[in-house]
Amino acid sequence: MxxxxxxxxxxxxxxxxxxxxxxxxxxxxxxxxxxxxxxxxxxxxxxxxxxxxxxxxxxxxxxxxxxxxxxLQTMTEARMAISGGRTAGVLKFGAIRTVSMRLVPLAFAGMRSLYADLSFDLTVGMSERLMADVAAGRLDAALVAEHVGVPGTLSWSPVMSEPLVLIAPPDASDRTEVELVRSLPFIRYETDVPLARQIDTELSRLGGSVKEIAVANTMPSVVGMVQAGLGLAIVPKISFLDARPGTLVCRSFCNGAITRRLGLVQRQVSSRSEVLNALRQTMYGVVNELGLDALSPGQPEVAAVSAMTVD
CATH class of the missing domain: 1.10.10.10 (Winged helix-like DNA-binding domain superfamily/Winged helix DNA-binding domain)
Known part of the structure; x- marks a missing residue:
């Protein structure tokens, strides 16, 4: 061989x-x-x-x-180390859609000062598929939502925690969370993950059955429909950080009790460990800059968001 x-x-x-x-x-x-x-x-x-x-x-x-x-990756890195070269090559990275637009690009940019010869190949997809790609070696690592069933060959390190937030059109600023749920139609983010089912359960608890007016499979589309005045939605905080002032009303959903944790999944034994550790540290800084909660390994989740208005 x-x-x-x-x-x-x-x-x-x-x-x-x-x-x-x-x-x-x-x-x-x-x-x-x-x-x-x-x-x-x-x-x-x-x-x-x-x-x-x-x-x-x-x-x-x-x-x-x-x-x-x-x-092959180990041999490439060994060759670089022996020759006195710098870490190079392509980092094949996966990310769920909501973090692929700001968090991950900013983290890649931050890595340039550490590894000037490193390039990036980003794959955007669902957490379950991205984990399968990491396990199969098609990706070096991925930023995914927390999963109960992480394969034994992989490790998952927490990076951030973010609250779910109720967003509504700007003309609904005088209404409470419960009033919004009971009076406005619902825009659903179509994805088969446990968090989506939890949102449905909490919505039912707040206002009985909700009237669904639209379904979309991307967060930007959901946020756009809310901004257009179509109805309300429940979304992660990171999905509307770029919203124009005055285009959304935001309310803490269930007093900030429902959050999702995102983390870096990689193989237990990886020749990219050094680079991935640096990437994770860079992500912590980006998460803090974005006003979200960074989670280092072993740190408890912080779940809190105050009522807010994007204006």
Missing amino acids: DTRQLQTVVAVADSGSFAGAARIVNLTASAVSQQIQALESELGVLLFDRNKRPPQLNAKGEELVRAARSV
């Missing part, structure tokens, strides 16, 4: 086909196939299900790809 074979099998995983891998590693498709066959012969196992077209990695193949990514 050599690094060229490892690079090839990773290229197949990333491109989805032998032909795609050939373009990445600058070989012919037949040469890629020969390298994979040689690797399978050396390991004594099949790595691909060749009954499918194109052939797909099986469980053993997925396991090898995860190990190959780690080995």
Whole structure:
């Protein structure tokens, strides 16, 4: 087994086909196939299900790809250290949508002063899928919402806690939280996560059944509908930090009792540990700058938000 074979099998995983891998590693498709066959012969196992077209990695193949990514990254960093070079390469990072617009870009910018030769590849998605990508080695790490079932191969470190806030059109500034829930139609953020179900439960407790007027699958769309006067919504605080003055009325939802925690998920053993530790520290600073609650490992969650008006 050599690094060229490892690079090839990773290229197949990333491109989805032998032909795609050939373009990445600058070989012919037949040469890629020969390298994979040689690797399978050396390991004594099949790595691909060749009954499918194109052939797909099986469980053993997925396991090898995860190990190959780690080995290749370690070799790259070792080469840099021995030659006296600086940390370089691409940090493959994932983030949920609400933190991908300000928090993560600001953290990347902060990292430039520490690692000038480092570049970034950002993937935006749902927490569950991002964690799967980290576990599979497709991402180095991701900023995701807290999950109960974090796989044993991953670690989750808290970064921030933020309250959920009720937002309403500006002409509703004279109404209380309960009055808003009972009088305005509801704009729902369509996502299948436990927090969404908790919001539904609390809304029912406050005002019985709510009249749903719209559904959207992005936070900017939800906030935009509220600003347009369509109704109210329950959103994380970070989602409306850029709202123009006077376009929203905000109320503490359930007295700030409902929060969500976000954290950095990474593999237990990662060649990127140093860079990821620096990124997490940078994120703490950005979170504080944004007026949110930074959470270092072991720190208890702080859940508090006062009634506020964006004006």
